[in-house]
Amino acid sequence: MNENDKSKVGKEKAPIYEALLAYRHSKQRSFHVPGHKNGQVYHQWIGHTKQDTERKQKWTGTFAEKKRVTETGQKREHEQGKAVFTGVNSMNPVDEQNPAGRLYDADCFQNSVVPVRAYLEMMEMDVTEITGTDDLHHPEGVIREAQELAADCFGAEESFFLVGGSTAGNLSLLLTVCDEPESIVLVQRNVHKSVIHGLMLGGARAVFLEPWVDPVSGLAVMPSVETVQAAVQKYPEAKGLFVTLPNYYGMGADLTPIAEICHEAGMPLLVDEAHGAHYGQHSELPASALSCGADGVVQSTHKMLAAFTMGAMLHVRGPRLNRSLLRQRLAMVQSSSPSYPVMASLDLSRRLLHVHGAEAFTAGLAAVKAFKRGLAELPRFQLLQPADVPLQQGPPCGHEVPAAMPGRAGYTAQDPFKVVIYDDTGVLSGYGLQQQLEACGCVPEMSDERNVVLLFSLGSTLQDAEQLLEALRHIHEDNMPPEHPLPLIGSAQSVAENNPPKYVSTWNIKEQNSAVSEPVVFSLQPIKETDTIELPIEDSAGYRAAEMVIPYPPGIPLLYPGERISSKVVARIRTLREEGARFHGISDHIARTLKVMEQR
Template sequence: MNQQNNRSGGQQQIQAPLYEALLAYRERKDASFHVPGHKDGEAVRQSEGRYGSAAGYPLARMMELDVTEITGTDDLHHPEGAILEAQRLAAAVFGAEETFFLVGGSTAGNLAMILSACSAPGDVLLVQRNVHKSVIHGLMLAGARAVFLAPRLDPASGLATIPSEATVREALARYPGAKGLLVTHPNYYGMGASLAPLAKLCAASGVPLLVDEAHGAHYGLHPALPASAHGQGASAVVQSTHKMLGALTMGAMLHVQGGLLDRTLLRQRLAMVQSSSPSYPIMASLDLCRCQLASSGPAYFESALATADKLRRGIRELSRFGLLAPEPGASGADAAYAIQDPFKVVIYDAAGIWSGYQLQTLLEAAGCVPEMSDERYVVLALGPGSRLQDANRLLKALKELSKDDVSTWNIANKEVQASLKQADKGNKPGAELEPVSSPVRFSLRPIAAGNIESVPLSDCAGRLAAEMVVPYPPGIPILYPGERISEQRSLQLHQLRDSQAKCQGVKDVTLSTIQVIIKDIEESREFLVERS
């Protein structure tokens, strides 16, 4: 589906029905005898004498639009007015048959997709292994059996993208009863490959292609941007509008098309996983973002694209730093990395001295805050609000760092370089995986405390993990409970510990130890997940 030619609504598209309904509510100045308790910001205004006359003003103004389901503001879970119209206009702009607003970020969309596709405990879902933690949580909630598919690896960077066409074909053949395929595209680094072959395979098998496109809300909206997942035939696509477009944090959308996903069930699942008191400012920001896109068209992105191009050209002039990009001619069906989001600029220290974590710290000291870093790379996320002056500030900081004389580094820094080489070996989340796993059953049953022990990280290889290890960002679990810890995973855990990376889900935040299932319990399968 070509989104550029699928925008309808005409004059309506330059309106923002939900946002305008909230403005009308504010102008009426009705007496509030309904929630929320701040009463259109009055509770904050009453505190101004304590904190200064201007202290609470911006928040109080925002609260004037923070309403609930009253006459004229509609109901997210049963939309009939402004919200229904706002979602319809969004579907037209983004090229979907139907769009749902999400106030719990892409997490809510991922949970709803999985709970809709896997409607009965034990259902099989084909899942790309390196997915966001919300996908693992969705599998647990659904009581699903996941068949994990190994992602493809970009040989140059060692980073993972979507599974290959051959892997998906094999999985569909081995598990004809699978309820769908879920993949992540693009990855956190803006890397990707064509989804069209996977969409064709899924359609031929009569199962939905579900895509976590959290970092691709802008895809398909400008000729210089990659095609969106639903533009390539996906059945359901989750996008974090707040990440790469202009919505408030937690504002996201779920786009649906075709008949392979039960939309009636999807609506019910969305009502389960989203608040019954959704944020109207978040929903209004989604409506307003769509209005800006429709009003400006491709011009909405021109300034930011020029800024990103300027930044890339400047980085290429600095021999000290490398820039992640697809290999020339990497566009074939077998290419793991053929697409790069122009708004994700990924850099690394070509001298091999600084890890990504160290480089991020140096940039932050210069007043430039990256999106994330790992053992090797630093991800710089741009967007419609990116300014040329900010790109110039970053280039100035990189030029200053380039002056560092590598030859003056003492012998201790050779240990850092050795550590980076080890990180390259460990930063391959699909290298040790079988292309198509046997089914792994998930449930909400916790592992009994008496079945768990903590062991030093040096002794974890070969053991079954009893906790989830989630470096954050990007929020992709290295391990889930019940998964066997490979030598490669052990190596990656050591690197995360040495880099003092932040990890969620672990009991020992220093990663000196890790929780595993007691060996005597392994054979009894009395833990959270099990091989079917």
């Protein structure tokens, strides 16, 4: 076998998933956790409850037939599974097309204590650290092999599986660089709440960098190169720079010059790339943070790829991160009983990319392009795009266009899978349009008072695009605009210059005279209740916040404890509240009142 063939075989493996299949088919008796014993705990309750009396005959009648068909069809697979569990790898996707499996009717269990068949079968692969399944916190077998394959796929020197989402990765990176009390860290201000929590856990001093705001859309992206350069020069002792790319609208910029600035100063570049796990995997997608020189990158594999929810990865390159300390920090913030189904889904998601490469995105990109072509016939619903890309003119199916758009200082790349639309008549806010879409059976990712974010992925289909277009047609007919609608933000640069855009994202506060803040001290020491008062939001300006205010989604704090409350922030909270936004962190979830520090 030549080297290319060997490489292909390696990529086709899914070590963790195969180990779970082997365990399932080995039929070993469980004398270990978890307590559901491969789902066996529910078997005794099949047809047991009063509500199940009428269903019992249906269940028992089909169970015998399923058992007969399954035992016949799986005899060989069971033997393969035993072999796999003792170290031989099997590529046989067992029981995936078993016709007898359909005999388990979900109606049998609708009002029962017994879960549906699919859930019970998943329990058969929910294991713990036993012989053959390895240990996430000290990987030597299948987990180590799976992580090495992930590193190869995503261009890292070392990759770590995360079972607590990108939150676990963000926390561990910050706890790694904050290796002494009051470490200074340069931080993009509009970061996810997990980054603020990491600063608190690390007892850090954060120097906040104001993000660059796109003048056309009014949306915050990331700090400009000039802002980063100024921050690094002012605080050369900083332990690192932490940025988010892309933002929740799929907007981004080239990280390469920022990475160069950091490295010249001897500090690592840390990137929350939660929404960019697919970046760099297709020519129509923006470049990945790792390929631009980032040292530590966190990706939510479950968001834009094919893993289970909570499945994420942390990728590392270069010598600027203490990897032994990073492993210790990961062990601190991750469960000592990690979910094996989640890890197996990371393994399978990687294998899909490794085996099919760019082809894995063909169907999803075709769905996006079909939607954009259809959207051009509905001029009421406009598409948020960079100013130098004509509105409503997506590239024809199969035609590749560069993901980067030169000439836009802070916004040079757009994720094609993040489709951001708005009602150009102004009749429906973003929140209102989301509600209308949900009523038509289409559930968006998020919305703000103007925009709706529609998330496509490699799993999207042409049928998805058509249903979405049909929903928008229906919404248009049911929500006719007035004869003379008020004009909204234009899409041309000249319009933006003459009519400065309203800041419309859930986080978008241009507060400081300087783009680089003074160090802000974070700690875990709570603010005493006796030192706080509760005020109406409208009366809170000038006080310091005693709690976080986090519009969710996307989870970017408007306020953190101890931050001075400005009139701009008060107005922002009121606007979001009136538009129907949800909030985390704040005691009053409808955001009528806010806890503040008693002394101004």
